[in-house]
Structure formats: structure tokens, C-alpha cells
Amino acid sequence: MTSSKTGSKNSFQAxxxxxxxxxxxxxxxxxxxxxxxTHDGQRVWAAVGAHLIAFDPESGETTRTLDxxxxxxxxxxxxxxxxxxxxxxxxxxxxxxxxxxxxxAPGHGADSGLTWAExxxxxxxxxxxxxxxxxxxxxxxxxxxxxxxxxTGVTWVDGELWHGTWEAEExxxxxxxxxxxxxxxxxxxxxxxxxxxxxxDGAGLxxxxxxxxxxxxxxxxxxxxxx
Amino acid sequence: MDSLIAASARALAAGDALGALKRVALRDDxxxxxxxxxxxxxxxxxxxxxxxxxxxxxxxxxxxxxARARCVVAEAEVALAMRDIxxxxxxxxxxxxxxxxxxxxxxxLQARLIAARKLLLIGRLDEATAALAQLDVRxxxxxxxxxxxxxAAELSLRSLHVDxxxxxxxxxxxxxxxxxxxxxxxxxxxxxxxxxxxAARRLLADGEQPLRxxxxxxxLASNALVVDACRRGVGTGDTWRPLARRPVLFxxxxxxxxxxxxxxxxxxxxxxxxxxxxxDETHRARLRVEIGRLRALVKALAQIEATAQxxxxxxxxxxxxxxxxPPIDGDQASLVALLSDGAAWSTSALALALGxxxxxxxxxxxxxxxxxxxxxxxxxxxxxxxxxxxxxxTTILLLPAALPIE
Numbered sequence: 001m002t003s004s005k006t007g008s009k010n011s012f013q014a015x016x017x018x019x020x021x022x023x024x025x026x027x028x029x030x031x032x033x034x035x036x037x038t039h040d041g042q043r044v045w046a047a048v049g050a051h052l053i054a055f056d057p058e059s060g061e062t063t064r065t066l067d068x069x070x071x072x073x074x075x076x077x078x079x080x081x082x083x084x085x086x087x088x089x090x091x092x093x094x095x096x097x098x099x100x101x102x103x104x105a106p107g108h109g110a111d112s113g114l115t116w117a118e119x120x121x122x123x124x125x126x127x128x129x130x131x132x133x134x135x136x137x138x139x140x141x142x143x144x145x146x147x148x149x150x151x152t153g154v155t156w157v158d159g160e161l162w163h164g165t166w167e168a169e170e171x172x173x174x175x176x177x178x179x180x181x182x183x184x185x186x187x188x189x190x191x192x193x194x195x196x197x198x199x200x201d202g203a204g205l206x207x208x209x210x211x212x213x214x215x216x217x218x219x220x221x222x223x224x225x226x227x
Numbered sequence: 228m229d230s231l232i233a234a235s236a237r238a239l240a241a242g243d244a245l246g247a248l249k250r251v252a253l254r255d256d257x258x259x260x261x262x263x264x265x266x267x268x269x270x271x272x273x274x275x276x277x278x279x280x281x282x283x284x285x286x287x288x289x290x291x292x293x294a295r296a297r298c299v300v301a302e303a304e305v306a307l308a309m310r311d312i313x314x315x316x317x318x319x320x321x322x323x324x325x326x327x328x329x330x331x332x333x334x335x336l337q338a339r340l341i342a343a344r345k346l347l348l349i350g351r352l353d354e355a356t357a358a359l360a361q362l363d364v365r366x367x368x369x370x371x372x373x374x375x376x377x378x379a380a381e382l383s384l385r386s387l388h389v390d391x392x393x394x395x396x397x398x399x400x401x402x403x404x405x406x407x408x409x410x411x412x413x414x415x416x417x418x419x420x421x422x423x424x425x426a427a428r429r430l431l432a433d434g435e436q437p438l439r440x441x442x443x444x445x446x447l448a449s450n451a452l453v454v455d456a457c458r459r460g461v462g463t464g465d466t467w468r469p470l471a472r473r474p475v476l477f478x479x480x481x482x483x484x485x486x487x488x489x490x491x492x493x494x495x496x497x498x499x500x501x502x503x504x505x506x507d508e509t510h511r512a513r514l515r516v517e518i519g520r521l522r523a524l525v526k527a528l529a530q531i532e533a534t535a536q537x538x539x540x541x542x543x544x545x546x547x548x549x550x551x552x553p554p555i556d557g558d559q560a561s562l563v564a565l566l567s568d569g570a571a572w573s574t575s576a577l578a579l580a581l582g583x584x585x586x587x588x589x590x591x592x593x594x595x596x597x598x599x600x601x602x603x604x605x606x607x608x609x610x611x612x613x614x615x616x617x618x619x620x621t622t623i624l625l626l627p628a629a630l631p632i633e
Contacts, residue, residue, distance in 0.1 A: 035233050049237045071237070072230035084230045086250060109231030109250070126229040127256055168291040169329060192330065196228060211228060 019173060019187035020220040022205065025060050027214030028053055034209035036074035036084065036114060036153070036197035037216055040094065044207050046216050047074045047083060047197065052092070057201070057218070066097040073114025073153065073197060075121060082121060082136070084111050089121065089139065103139030106132040113163060113198060117156035124151035124163060131163060145181045149174075153198025153209065157221070164195030164208060171195045173206060173219060187219065228258070235262050244269040257286030261298050268301070273309045277302055293329045296322035300338045303345075312345050312604060336367050344378050349604055350571030350613050356382050369406035373399045373415065380418060385569035389441040393422065427457050427564070430485060430550040437554065446549055452528055452542040454484035455551045457564035459580050463528050463546065471565065474582035475500045476521045483531065483540040487548040490539035558583065558591045563600055563614060571604065571611035 026034070031048030038045045043054040043063060047070030054064035069085035076082070080100065081092040087109040091101040105111040106123050113124030113131075121136045131145040131154055149165035149172075156162070161178040165171060171194045175185040189195060189208075197209030206219045228236070231250050238246035244266040251259040264279030284298035299322035306314060323338035343358035359379055364372050376399035383392035396419050403411040425437035429446070438446070447453055452463045459471040461480050470477035478500045482491050497506040497514055518538055522531045529542040542548055553564035561581055566572060578588040592612055595601040602613045 033228075033233065033236075035228065035230070049233065069234065071233035072228070086231055086234045105230065107229065109234075109254075110229045110256070112229045127258070168288070169293055 014174075014183045014186055016186045016188060017222070019189050021190075021193075021217050022220050023218040024210075025055060025057075025216040025218075026210075028055070028062060032214045033212050034196055034214060034216055035070060035072045035112075035211075037207045037209045038074040038076045038081065038115075038199045039201045039207060040076045040081075041202075044199075044201075044216060045074055045076065045081060045094075046209060047072065048214075052081065052083060054094075055216075057207075064094075066092065066094070068092055068097060068099065072112045073124065074199075075114045075116040077116040077136070082114055082116065084114055084123070089114065089123070091136075103134075103136070106134055106139065106141050112152045112196070113154035115154045115156055115199065117161075122154045122156070122161075124154045126150050126152065131161075145176070145178060147176065147181060148183075152194070152196050155198045155200045155206070157200035157202060162198060162200070162206070164198040166194040166196060166211070169194075173198060173208065185222070187222070189219075193217075232258050232262065235259075235266075239266055239269070255282075255286075257283045257291075257294065257298075260286060261294070261301070264298075264305075265301060268305045268308070273305050276305045277309070280305065292325050293331065296325040296329075296338075297331075297334055300326070300334055300341065303338070303341045307341055307344060307348070310348070310602070312349055316342055316345070332366055333368055333371070336362060337371055340367075340371060340375055340378070344374070347378055347381060347569075348613075350569060350611065352382060352385060352569055369402045370408055370411060373402035373406055373408075373411050376402060377415065377418060381569070384422075384440065385567070387440070387444045387447060389422065389444045393441075396422075425554045426567075427455075427554055428552045430552050435552070438551070443551065446551070450544070451547045451549045452484075452540075453549045453551060454480050456481055456561070457551055457553050458568060459565060461525055461528060463542075466527055468524055468528070470524075471576070471580040473520075473524075474580060475517055476524065477580075478582065479517060479521050480525070480540075481550065483538060484548045484550045487540050490534040490537050492536035493538075496537055558587065559595055559600075562588065562591055562595060562612075566601060566612060566614035569614060571613050573611055577612065 028048060033049055034046050036047035044057050045052055045054045049070060052066040052068050052070045053062050055062045068083060070083050071086060072084040074081060074083050081094050083090045083092055084105055087105055088102045089105050090099045092099055107125035110125050110128060111123050112126040115122045120133045120142060123132045123134055127150055129147045129149060129151055131151055133142045134140060135142060150167040151163055152166045153164035160175050162173060162175050164173050169192055171189040173187040173195060174183050176183055194211045195208045196211035199207050200221060204221050206221050208217045208219055210217055235247040235250040247266040248263060251262050260279050260283035264276045264283055267279060268276035280298050280302040284295045287295040299318055303319045319338050319342055323335050326335035326338060339362055343355050346355035346358055362375055364375050367375060376395045380392045380395035380399060383395060396415060400415045403415050422440055426440040427438045427443050428435045429438055447462060454461050459477050460467055460469040462468060479496060482496055482499045493511060493514060494506055497510045498504060501510055518531055529540055532539050532541055540548060553560040562577060565577060565580055574585055574588055578585040581588065592601055596603060600615060602615055604611050
């Protein structure tokens with residue numbers, strides 16, 4: 001449906017399928033909006049506004065709560081959590097919950113998704129339909145990829161850049177060419193179900209924040225389809 | 228939703244309107260405009276709130292019609308709080324249809340509730356009743372349910388169905404309690420208190436007795452023949468003869484009722500009905516004509532018989548005659564009593580009912596308006612007068628459940 005707006009050549013190659021929702025978590029106590037998700041290898045972290053919570057994807061039990069403002073995307077670099085709060089990105093020690101550093105968010109508060117990959121942070125800028133690659137130490141923008149839909153979550157897995165979109169009740173998870181921004185593959189979410197945060201577990205699943213539904217959903221990642 | 232919008236919405240949900248504003252004060256994208264509008268509305272800056280919500284609605288893209296519809300509903304709610312009811316109902320109806328189509332039932336119902344309250348506010352009571360009856364209150368969030376019940380109570384009170392009003396108010400109280408909105412609870416309490424205030428006086432031979440609304444209703448429902456100087460009419464049980472457009476007949480009926488069971492002599496009747504102290508034969512002839520008309524109008528209720536001095540009222544059956552008057556004397560009280568039916572009255576209709584000049588009525592209305600006891604809608608010849616709502620027409624804003632983002 002939206003493909004026609006991107007350069008025609010790439011869009012026709014995009015494979016489209018319905019997202020397969022494997023499991024739903026939440027809503028979690030005291031949280032009515034999930035703004036971002038990440039995965040630290042064991043637990044799933046969800047940004048739920050006034051705090052960050054971690055839950056065990058097996059049991060669904062909440063195992064950890066950090067009292068940190070968490071308005072949008074969340075990322076994990078192997079040691080630290082990164083969390084978008086208002087106009088900044090906080091670097092948080094997941095053990096103590098302390099904020100170790102803060103950098104300005106590239107969208108000055110219009111930021112949504114966040115992920116870590118290869119030494120950079122990748123930040124979605126929601127209504128501006130952009131993804132920025134930034135220096136995690138300074139916040140300097142290294143480059144910008146344009147999308148044709150409102151960008152929510154962003155994640156990298158196995159060298160693939162995926163991002164969530166959510167625009168006017170329509171939502172999908174899409175793999176794009178990190179160089180051209182061309183859409184390569186799309187998983188369409190059911191009508192009315194949004195993606196407000198995205199993280200791969202490094203294996204066969206994506207975790208998606210469900211915005212105002214307060215839920216986190218696990219969506220099956222398609223087998224590599226690269227030709 | 229982006230981070231500052233989320234932070235702002237979080238502040239708003241926690242009741243921190245200033246904190247919400249601070250976060251998006253410099254942004255002009257539609258979700259930010261909508262949040263600023265809602266925060267402004269909560270701060271009581273209604274005109275600014277309307278403007279922001281309007282801009283937000285315009286700013287959302289053609290495909291973001293859900294977000295746009297929510298802004299339209301929020302703007303209508305703010306307009307209602309401002310008592311600005313001039314707008315066309317079409318935009319609100321379209322927004323309601325859009326919300327319904329997208330499965331946003333709570334906001335669709337809110338749009339329809341706003342439309343019903345608007346009808347109530349402009350005195351179109353039948354249409355308001357029909358609109359309210361179509362609302363399925365069970366599906367509403369408690370704060371909206373409380374407002375719907377308040378509106379229903381208002382309609383019941385206007386038609387003197389006091390028991391129904393009490394039941395609506397009890398449900399409103401219960402819903403406001405669940406919604407945990409103190410302002411709403413206070414408004415329900417205020418509406419309940421209105422039921423206990425004097426609504427009229429019963430004039431007795433040796434004085435008078437203040438009556439609450441339910442006592443008025445009980446009297447009207449009783450077997451007695453009631454001559455009601457509040458609503459200007461004569462009735463018993465289910466039978467009601469409005470005389471608001473027949474001031475001379477009403478003056479005669481009232482004089483006869485006040486003297487009951489005695490009679491009233493002709494001079495006194497002429498003095499009160501025709502306002503002259505020097506009656507001549509033409510007045511006596513006119514009195515006979517007017518008594519004849521009154522006799523015809525009330526013949527299902529009472530007979531009017533001639534006596535040696537004048538005339539006497541003889542209710543059919545063994546019933547009492549009761550005279551109801553406004554709670555206090557004076558033109559203003561009479562005006563307020565007339566308007567208490569909740570309908571929209573023109574100045575000329577009020578002047579006719581009270582048998583006063585339009586200028587007198589206009590003056591009294593202006594004084595009452597400045598005291599907040601009557602409201603005007605429309606301008607010039609289309610101007611109509613209404614009583615302020617009895618059941619505390621809620622002034623708190625019930626903005627759309629989900630913010631117009633996502």
C-alpha cells in the first residue's frame with residue numbers, strides 16, 4: 001500500500017506478509033503505555049513512562065523495575081541500557097539504575113525508537129520519518145536514513161536493519177536497506193495494533209512495544225529471505 | 228508517539244498541565260498542538276485551547292482521520308464549556324461516525340453526548356431526550372456516564388419527574404465516585420442539593436408554604452386543581468392547560484383560585500385582569516367574554532359559576548384548589564419560574580406570558596443575566612432566553628480518552 005510512494009524499483013521487491021504474533025505480555029502493573037523495548041540476552045526491558053521494567057520472556061514475570069523516566073526507545077549495548085527521556089538519551093547502569101551519562105537526542109524530543117549496533121546508536125524520529133545513526137558518546141549525527149512512514153522502533157539483527165512504523169492506525173515491521181532506505185521486507189501488523197518499540201532477541205523473535213495497549217508482543221522473525 | 232509527546236502526555240495524565248505544556252510549548256506539529264490545547268483547556272484557557280485544538284485537527288494528515296476526529300471532539304467539549312453553541316453539529320456528527328468506524332467507541336459516545344448536551348443547553352428538550360436515549364451508558368467510561376446521568380437528571384427535572392431525576396442523580400453519583408473526579412462529585416452533590424431548595428410557594432388563605440421540587444410534583448400529581456403561577460397554567464393530574472400565551476385568562480384563573488372557595492367580585496376581577504381602576508360597561512362586557520373563554524378552556528377541570536357579586540371557581544369532583552407561586556415575588560422571580568421548563572423563550576413570549584411590556588421584561592432579563600440566573604442564546608430577533616441548568620451542567624472537561632496521537 002505504501003510502497004508506491006518509495007522509489008518504484010525497490011518497493012516492488014519488498015515481500016509483504018502478515019506479522020505472526022507469538023505471544024503477548026502485559027499490560028504491566030502501573031504502566032499503561034509501552035514506549036520502547038530492548039533485550040539484554042535474558043530479559044526483555046520495556047520503557048513504560050515513569051520507569052523501566054524488565055520481565056522474563058519465559059514466565060512473563062516482572063523481575064526488575066528502575067525508576068527512570070522512559071518516554072520512548074530503549075537499547076542495550078551489552079553492558080548498559082540507553083533510554084530516551086524527553087529530549088535526551090540516558091545511559092543507565094542496569095544493575096544500580098544510575099544514569100551514567102546523557103547525550104542530546106537528535107530529534108530534540110521528536111525521537112521514538114532506539115537501538116545499539118556496531119558502536120553506534122540508531123534513533124527513530126517519529127513524524128519526521130527518519131532514522132539517525134549517532135555517536136553514543138556525543139550524540140553527533142553520523143548519518144540519516146529516510147523512511148516513508150512514521151518511524152517507531154529500530155533494531156539491527158544479523159546485519160539487517162528493521163524498523164517499526166505506526167501511522168494512522170496502520171503499523172508494520174520492515175526491513176530496509178541501510179544505505180538507500182529501500183523497503184526490502186514488511187511484516188504487517190493487524191489493523192489497530194501498533195508497534196511503538198522494536199528489538200530482536202538475536203534469534204527468531206522480535207519484541208514490539210504496543211503503545212497505549214500497555215502490551216509487549218513477540219512477533220516471529222521470518223527466516224532469512226535474502227537472495 | 229515520540230519522547231516529548233509521551234513525557235508531556237504522562238505529565239498531563241498526572242494532572243500536571245503546566246509540566247505538559249512546558250515540554251511541548253515550542254512545538255507546532257499536530258500531536259504537540261493537541262496536547263497544548265488539552266493542557267490549556269485544563270488550565271481554563273478555553274479560547275486558546277480551542278484555537279490549538281482546531282489547528283491540531285487541521286494539521287493531521289488526510290489519512291490520520293482518527294486523530295483528527297479526537298481533536299474535533301475535544302474542541303467541541305471546550306466549546307461547550309465556554310457555552311459557545313453556535314457551531315454546526317455536522318463536524319461533530321462526522322467525527323463521531325469516524326470514531327465509530329475506527330472502533331473508538333468511548334470517544335464516539337462522547338461526541339454524541341456532547342451533541343445531546345448541546346441540545347439541552349439550547350432548550351431543544353425533545354431532541355436532547357431522543358439523543359440521550361440513544362446513548363448506551365453501559366459502554367461509557369465512568370466520568371462520561373456521570374455526565375450523561377446528570378443530563379438525564381436535568382431533563383427529568385425540567386419535566387418535573389423528580390423520582391426519575393433522583394435515580395439519575397444516584398447513578399451519576401455512583402459513576403462519579405468510580406471516576407474519582409472530585410469536581411464531578413461536587414457537581415452531582417450540588418445538583419442533589421438543588422432538589423432540596425424551595426422551588427415554589429403554595430399560597431394559602433392565611434399565608435404561604437415553601438415547596439421543594441418533589442412537593443411541587445406531588446401537588447401537581449395529586450387530585451387537587453392546581454393554578455400554577457410558575458409555569459402559567461392550570462392542571463390536575465395528567466391534564467394540563469397552558470395559559471402562558473393567555474395572560475388575561477391566567478390572571479382571572481389565579482384570582483378565582485386565590486379566593487376559592489369564595490367568589491371574587493367583578494370589580495376585583497376587572498382590576499387584576501385589565502389593570503384598570505375605573506371599570507365601565509365595556510369592561511364588564513369584556514369580562515363576560517373572557518370568563519366564557521376561560522370556562523371553555525378549563526371545563527374538563529372546573530366550572531366557573533356566576534354569583535351575585537361576580538364569579539366562583541367550582542372544581543369538578545371533590546378536589547381542593549391550590550395556587551402555586553414562584554419562590555419569591557417580583558417580575559424577576561416570575562421570569563425565572565417561567566424559564567424553569569428549560570425551553571428557549573423569546574422576549575416577546577415572556578412579555579406576553581407575564582402581561583408586561585417587552586421593555587420591562589428586557590430590563591429584568593438583563594439584570595438576571597448579569598446575576599447569572601438566565602442565559603441568552605442567539606442575537607437580535609433570534610435571541611432566546613433560558614434558565615441556567617438545574618443539575619449543574621458540568622463545567623469540567625471530559626477530553627477524549629486517548630490523546631490524539633499514535
